Amino acid sequence: xxxxxxxxxxxxxxxxxxxxxxxxxxxxxxxxxxxxxxxxxxxxxxxxxxxxxxxxxxxxxxxxxxxxxxxxxxxxxxxxxxxxxxxxxxxxxxxxxxxxxxxxxxxxxxxxxxxxxxxxxxxxxxxxxxxxxxxxxxxxxxxxxxxxxxxxxxxxxxxxxxxxxxxxxxxxxxxxxxxxxxxxxxxxxxxxxxxxxxxxxxxxxxxxxxxxxxxxxxxxxxxxxxxxxxxxxxxxxxxxxxxxxxxxxxxxxxxxxxxxxxxxxxxxxxxxxxxxxxxxxxxxxxxxxxxxxxxxxxxxxxxxxxxxxxxxxxxxxxxxxxxxxxxxxxxxxxxxxxxxxxxxxxxxxxxxxxxxxxxxxxxxxxxxxxxxxxxxxxxxxxxxxxxxxxxxxxxxxxxxxxxxxxxxxxxxxxxxxxxx
Numbered sequence: 001x002x003x004x005x006x007x008x009x010x011x012x013x014x015x016x017x018x019x020x021x022x023x024x025x026x027x028x029x030x031x032x033x034x035x036x037x038x039x040x041x042x043x044x045x046x047x048x049x050x051x052x053x054x055x056x057x058x059x060x061x062x063x064x065x066x067x068x069x070x071x072x073x074x075x076x077x078x079x080x081x082x083x084x085x086x087x088x089x090x091x092x093x094x095x096x097x098x099x100x101x102x103x104x105x106x107x108x109x110x111x112x113x114x115x116x117x118x119x120x121x122x123x124x125x126x127x128x129x130x131x132x133x134x135x136x137x138x139x140x141x142x143x144x145x146x147x148x149x150x151x152x153x154x155x156x157x158x159x160x161x162x163x164x165x166x167x168x169x170x171x172x173x174x175x176x177x178x179x180x181x182x183x184x185x186x187x188x189x190x191x192x193x194x195x196x197x198x199x200x201x202x203x204x205x206x207x208x209x210x211x212x213x214x215x216x217x218x219x220x221x222x223x224x225x226x227x228x229x230x231x232x233x234x235x236x237x238x239x240x241x242x243x244x245x246x247x248x249x250x251x252x253x254x255x256x257x258x259x260x261x262x263x264x265x266x267x268x269x270x271x272x273x274x275x276x277x278x279x280x281x282x283x284x285x286x287x288x289x290x291x292x293x294x295x296x297x298x299x300x301x302x303x304x305x306x307x308x309x310x311x312x313x314x315x316x317x318x319x320x321x322x323x324x325x326x327x328x329x330x331x332x333x334x335x336x337x338x339x340x341x342x343x344x345x346x347x348x349x350x351x352x353x354x355x356x357x358x359x360x361x362x363x364x365x366x367x368x369x370x371x372x373x374x375x376x377x378x379x380x381x382x383x384x385x386x387x388x389x390x391x392x393x394x395x396x397x398x399x400x401x402x403x404x405x406x407x408x409x410x411x412x413x414x415x416x417x418x419x420x
Contacts (some may be wrong), residue, residue: 002071005192008338011150013039013140013177015107018304018321020117021167023127024063024332026164027121028129030336031355033405034158035121035132036150038139038167048224048231049110050077050209052404053101054274055319060103060327060406065120072116073225077105078207080394085214085266093394103402107207109231140167143180145169145298161338164328165302166321181297194318212271215384217263219271232274233312236263255281289367291312295352299344305327308367311374320367327351327406336343351406363406365413370400 001065008031011049016038022232023033051059075397082091094352095105121132142151148160165177205351212219257275264272289309304321331347351363373396 006338008335009148009160010162010164011036011148011158012164012166013143014149014164014166014168014304014306015039015134015136015320016166016168016304017114017117017318018168018325019164020114021322022164022166022303022328023121023132023324024065025325026332027132028333028336031129032154033130033132034160035134036138036140036152036158037134040136041118041134047110047179048107048222048233049107049113050107050115050315050320051322052223052315052319052397053103053401055322056106057101057103060324062326062329062416065116068116068120068123072112073228073337074112075207075223075226076106077107077209077222078305081208083210083212083213083363084395085217085268087212087270087376089274091392100398102404105401107222107224109229112225135283142175143177143300144282145180145300148299154377162301162332162344163300165300165306166304168305173199177300178302181300181302182292183296192250208211212267214266217267219264219267230274232244234260234264234276237261257281278287291364291371296345296348299341301328301348301352308371310371313395314369314370314374316374316399318381319400320370321404323406324363330406363409367411370396373382373400 010026010031010033012022012026012035013037014032019035019037023035051062059069077095079095080091081089082093082095084090118134123135124131134312139153140150141153143149143163145163148163150158150160152158152164163177165181167177207223209220211221216237217233220235223230236392257278259273260281261272264275292302292307295307303324305317308320309322310317310320328351331351335343376396
């Protein structure tokens with residue numbers, strides 16, 4: 001294939017799941033992609049992660065990542081099992097996702113998924129086009145969104161025809177590209193909940209996501225690595241963990257086993273005994289944020305948590321980042337030469353703007369709805385002072401999962417609006 005001498009330069013800030021999937025989606029002929037990651041990428045934090053059918057469909061069907069993912073020791077989730085705080089099984093929801101949603105809900109250890117995505121990004125056989133360059137220890141401190149320039153902590157300037165901000169929510173050491181797009185607001189607010197996440201080697205377990213639910217506490221558990229690892233996420237109110245909700249640096253810290261045991265003292269012993277086997281406990285304060293006015297400014301476009309951070313109650317955070325990446329690939333598919341600012345702005349506006357007359361045109365509308373659903377799913381799991389579980393884990397799953405890519409979503413929305 002004959003290409004122009006000047007490639008389409010793409011700079012991606014952030015080497016997590018959002019950044020790596022953006023690189024996969026945007027690879028193509030005559031494109032030069034650089035991923036700038038502030039860490040050394042030698043330790044991906046976190047434990048278990050689930051991707052929903054809307055995301056795994058993109059992995060396996062749109063991007064054909066089967067070869068890269070086949071060795072990642074993933075597990076297909078067969079369903080949800082919901083227990084009361086007394087240990088009684090009160091609901092079981094089978095996930096017959098292959099027929100209902102076109103793909104499965106899949107469980108990974110976060111490091112295994114991250115490693116598989118790195119292999120896909122760096123593999124010459126994944127998609128056509130030049131290989132992606134991943135640069136670690138490259139913290140972005142400034143960005144000119146109109147000129148398409150990011151400045152690293154070292155003083156080096158990196159130029160791109162488009163800059164993808166995949167650097168997460170603006171907390172602690174994140175590079176703050178979101179602030180360049182929307183200014184100072186809205187501010188991520190503590191939800192009153194903190195999340196404890198940990199893994200421990202135990203015997204293989206059934207491929208189900210299990211939840212134990214009380215009024216203001218819940219446990220979400222699931223296996224990984226073909227049953228060799230069991231991950232637990234414990235949602236507890238901040239006040240039970242002695243957390244300062246106004247301290248921006250407190251969102252990640254070390255959790256205390258005795259405090260965890262005290263918080264879940266009402267839960268059955270077969271649950272709390274598992275806590276004792278964890279070698280360490282990490283504490284994440286969960287932050288909620290209202291939808292931003294826009295996701296882009298000039299040549300800068302935000303994706304993932306930087307654009308639409310959401311609570312983990314729907315398991316859609318990473319899946320929505322993957323949807324963002326698929327949309328970038330779809331809208332920029334035909335652009336092979338360095339685009340003008342106008343050529344950049346139009347597809348970004350379609351993806352991220354919100355107009356009361358044209359909500360069908362945006363990724364913004366769908367991600368905003370799922371943000372809201374995640375907030376609703378964080379409501380108390382029982383009536384206060386009662387033990388009857390009212391939470392429904394599959395309440396929004398049909399809307400979330402029945403998604404077939406950005407362009408199909410636009411066609412569907414136009415059809416519903418009578419504009420097809």
